[in-house]
Amino acid sequence: MSTPEASTTKKVQVRRYKPEENPKEHYLNAEKGVWAWMTTIDHKKIGLLYLGSITFFFFVGGMLALLLRTELLTPAQSFIDADVYNQVFTLHGAIMIFFFLVPSVPAALGNFILPLQLGAKDVAFPRLNLASFYIYTIGTIFTLIAIFTGGIDTGWTFYTPYSTQTGTNVLLMTFGIFILGFSSILTGVNFIVTIHKLRAPGLTWNKLPLNVWALYATSIIQVLATPVLAITLLLLVMERALGIGVFDPSIGGDPVLFQHFFWFYSHPAVYIMIVPGFGVISEVISTFSRKVIFGYWAIALSSLAIAFIGFLVWGHHMFVAGQSSLASMVFSFLTFLVGIPTGIKIFNWLATMYKGSIDMKAPMLYAMVFLFLFTIGGFTGIMLGSLAVDIHLHDTYYVVAHFHYVMMGGMVMALLAGLHYWWPKMFGKMYSEFFARISCVIIFIGFNLAFLPQFVMGSQGMPRRYFNYIDQYQAFHQLSTIGAYIMAVGFVIMAGYMIHSLLRGKPASANPWGSRAMEWQTSSPAPHHNFEHIPVIINGPYDYHKPMSEFQLGIAHSTNGHQSFEKVDVNVKSAEEKA
Amino acid sequence: MSETSAETKHPAHLHHHFVDSDQQFESSKMGMWIFLVTEILFFGGLFAAYIVYRAWYPELYLEASQELDAFWGAINTFVLIGSSLTVAMAIRSAQLNQIRGLIINLWITIGLACTFMVIKYFEYAEKLEKGIAPGIYYTYDGLEHEKANIFFSIYYMMTGLHGLHVIIGIGLMLWLVWKAKRGAYHSEYYTPVEITGLYWHLVDVIWIFLFPLLYLID
Amino acid sequence: MSGHHISSAKFLWGVAIVLFFLTFLTVAVTWIHIPEPWNVVVAIAIAVVKATIVVAFFMNLWWDSRFNTILLVMSIVFFMILIGITLLDTLFRVDPIPTF
Numbered sequence: 033m034s035t036p037e038a039s040t041t042k043k044v045q046v047r048r049y050k051p052e053e054n055p056k057e058h059y060l061n062a063e064k065g066v067w068a069w070m071t072t073i074d075h076k077k078i079g080l081l082y083l084g085s086i087t088f089f090f091f092v093g094g095m096l097a098l099l100l101r102t103e104l105l106t107p108a109q110s111f112i113d114a115d116v117y118n119q120v121f122t123l124h125g126a127i128m129i130f131f132f133l134v135p136s137v138p139a140a141l142g143n144f145i146l147p148l149q150l151g152a153k154d155v156a157f158p159r160l161n162l163a164s165f166y167i168y169t170i171g172t173i174f175t176l177i178a179i180f181t182g183g184i185d186t187g188w189t190f191y192t193p194y195s196t197q198t199g200t201n202v203l204l205m206t207f208g209i210f211i212l213g214f215s216s217i218l219t220g221v222n223f224i225v226t227i228h229k230l231r232a233p234g235l236t237w238n239k240l241p242l243n244v245w246a247l248y249a250t251s252i253i254q255v256l257a258t259p260v261l262a263i264t265l266l267l268l269v270m271e272r273a274l275g276i277g278v279f280d281p282s283i284g285g286d287p288v289l290f291q292h293f294f295w296f297y298s299h300p301a302v303y304i305m306i307v308p309g310f311g312v313i314s315e316v317i318s319t320f321s322r323k324v325i326f327g328y329w330a331i332a333l334s335s336l337a338i339a340f341i342g343f344l345v346w347g348h349h350m351f352v353a354g355q356s357s358l359a360s361m362v363f364s365f366l367t368f369l370v371g372i373p374t375g376i377k378i379f380n381w382l383a384t385m386y387k388g389s390i391d392m393k394a395p396m397l398y399a400m401v402f403l404f405l406f407t408i409g410g411f412t413g414i415m416l417g418s419l420a421v422d423i424h425l426h427d428t429y430y431v432v433a434h435f436h437y438v439m440m441g442g443m444v445m446a447l448l449a450g451l452h453y454w455w456p457k458m459f460g461k462m463y464s465e466f467f468a469r470i471s472c473v474i475i476f477i478g479f480n481l482a483f484l485p486q487f488v489m490g491s492q493g494m495p496r497r498y499f500n501y502i503d504q505y506q507a508f509h510q511l512s513t514i515g516a517y518i519m520a521v522g523f524v525i526m527a528g529y530m531i532h533s534l535l536r537g538k539p540a541s542a543n544p545w546g547s548r549a550m551e552w553q554t555s556s557p558a559p560h561h562n563f564e565h566i567p568v569i570i571n572g573p574y575d576y577h578k579p580m581s582e583f584q585l586g587i588a589h590s591t592n593g594h595q596s597f598e599k600v601d602v603n604v605k606s607a608e609e610k611a
Numbered sequence: 612m613s614e615t616s617a618e619t620k621h622p623a624h625l626h627h628h629f630v631d632s633d634q635q636f637e638s639s640k641m642g643m644w645i646f647l648v649t650e651i652l653f654f655g656g657l658f659a660a661y662i663v664y665r666a667w668y669p670e671l672y673l674e675a676s677q678e679l680d681a682f683w684g685a686i687n688t689f690v691l692i693g694s695s696l697t698v699a700m701a702i703r704s705a706q707l708n709q710i711r712g713l714i715i716n717l718w719i720t721i722g723l724a725c726t727f728m729v730i731k732y733f734e735y736a737e738k739l740e741k742g743i744a745p746g747i748y749y750t751y752d753g754l755e756h757e758k759a760n761i762f763f764s765i766y767y768m769m770t771g772l773h774g775l776h777v778i779i780g781i782g783l784m785l786w787l788v789w790k791a792k793r794g795a796y797h798s799e800y801y802t803p804v805e806i807t808g809l810y811w812h813l814v815d816v817i818w819i820f821l822f823p824l825l826y827l828i829d
Numbered sequence: 830m831s832g833h834h835i836s837s838a839k840f841l842w843g844v845a846i847v848l849f850f851l852t853f854l855t856v857a858v859t860w861i862h863i864p865e866p867w868n869v870v871v872a873i874a875i876a877v878v879k880a881t882i883v884v885a886f887f888m889n890l891w892w893d894s895r896f897n898t899i900l901l902v903m904s905i906v907f908f909m910i911l912i913g914i915t916l917l918d919t920l921f922r923v924d925p926i927p928t929f
Binding site: 153157222228229230256257259262263266267271273277278289293 | 626627628629634637638639641642645646648649650652653654655656657659660663664745746747748757758760761764765767768772
């Protein structure tokens, strides 16, 4: 292609650039003031803006969850009535999915880390990147208005015909999420172009970090699936505003068609949420096992395979919705296929750890929790994918437990792994390792206490989305509620040591984990333009058998850029040849 | 691209994170193509709805499309293809550094796009007068099929969304004219013209499918 | 690898004339009333040819990077998946046409 580094084999002279320790100037203090933050086009700051937003929404969604769990302590109504309960679980779902999970790893961590891992100065379209953050903000404003002007009680899926008839404010809410979709699309466009066009010299496709592969697969899903959600929600808005009759059976439409369109996005969206998590886990496991990743191509391509197969399985959400039994059979079969690339990943991670020098630092601990919980989530998903079993388990707490094991046990744990892993790079500060491990263990215990009982009561027939229940399930519900509170304690501890780290944490070294990956070969926090030189890559990102000096090569800036135009004498250490 | 890698000049249009103009141009174009992918799937949802309902009610489509005037649909197709031609000519002018030609061609394109919208307006007005309005406002009784309103809902959604894209295109091209008059574009840098052109051609392509699918069913 | 292909004016006019002709053709075939399934096939086929011409020669995909072509093909493939699998349901329901 047209990038100069990929055109021909040519010799470049490189020298070693050791990252500066505790730099005086870095991206956090390059520009000052609120206005500079709000108008920044620096991908790292935009990543942090996203990180702040998703933290806020995770807090809101988490409080709503605690509200639900508290209500469910007793079989009868305890303090909120059924209508409020419906609104609260809808908001919990919609906020957690659209405002927290979808942008969490791609937009927050991805924005921060992707150009660093590529050795680029920024994403391909920095202003578009900022625009996508503001589009996200506008979407959230719409949604907040919707919440305060009538709320919404359809569940996060907005199924017709109920969503066309309910008196709550579906119109504004769906419009907000419609806008949010554009933010997601723009991030995807930006990432794909960045990965194609802005790789550092020598960074060929077979040397890309697996996190980049995962973000690439995620971006493809975002770009291909999100527009269908947009048109679906637009049709829903029109259905409510004009009664166009495509989805509403009372005026001749077909509600199952809505479910097809909705899940054509929302099932791949599950992979928008989980695939970038896979990328984070690959990085963390390799770094803390001190070992080259096992099955590089298997992990890289299985991300793409999941992205593709993810588009073929949406109908497994509709087994009892009245779709044809032919479609159900095809969807059930295709659903099983998703297990293959996912299994490939799990086994490759395990093989990476085998005989590695495993260091159970906090990020690795979260990665272990991820492996444990996500495997449970994945297997129960396969069970739900089989037709006969699903008829029994559909719309019970079994499903609730399953997707919480995948979303929370998988994605949130991967997010936390990544957050702890890249925290030193983001802020140049270390957090308390001791408290990090404590909170990880507490969250692990709380999570299982909250959701394991739900598998049991689900298989016994407890339906989801009910605000009261028969006495038989009370013990399970109470265990679950206690688990939720334990989890909350874990997150409070985490907030505590994270804030402590920001205020008076110990300064982090440039590469506290001894990683070979490129983002660690620059100072912590990173400089304004990521690298003071143009990095040159000759090894894979996981070649732990090679000396660190080979990972810090680069050529001096000679052209373009703000701080350029000064001639730097290149101290020739070695002339590397690359393909 | 070999000739640029060692250059020391730093053109004004080049952003700092790109190595050279070519990399920036190719990146922008790829970004636009990915955006066009999303556009195709965006309209794809509507086409899917169209196909599902057409498979269910073929006779409805046969009957209801008689209400659409194939003559004006065809005229609009000619208009849009003509505007695609002028956009291509505009890009060619920019490539050859003929700024006057660029501006003239953009104005012709804007004119044709407005023609399209005017014809569309008369089509809509004629239908609304008869009571062929979208959704629950449908009051026309000239069609026997009980689901006639759905066909016209889909018709309004598809053509309405397409019309919205035409209006956005007009806006973009007015902006291009304004920038071109200020000398922003020349043969070394015409990326916005190129990618707006791509967008405009896609709007044309979508109409190429809408025309036979909506107007020519018999 | 040419991102800057410049077409001659004559060529662009030629492309447009072919497109005008095909537009005329697609209208003309409706006058001769081709029997049921084939009229759709012919209409779509002509539209596909027209769209391909626009994409290849107006949008310069013919001379462009292959990856952009892959992108376009991908979008069509995923549209096909959307419609194909949806039809797998809507055409094969026990009661294929909803009766509410």
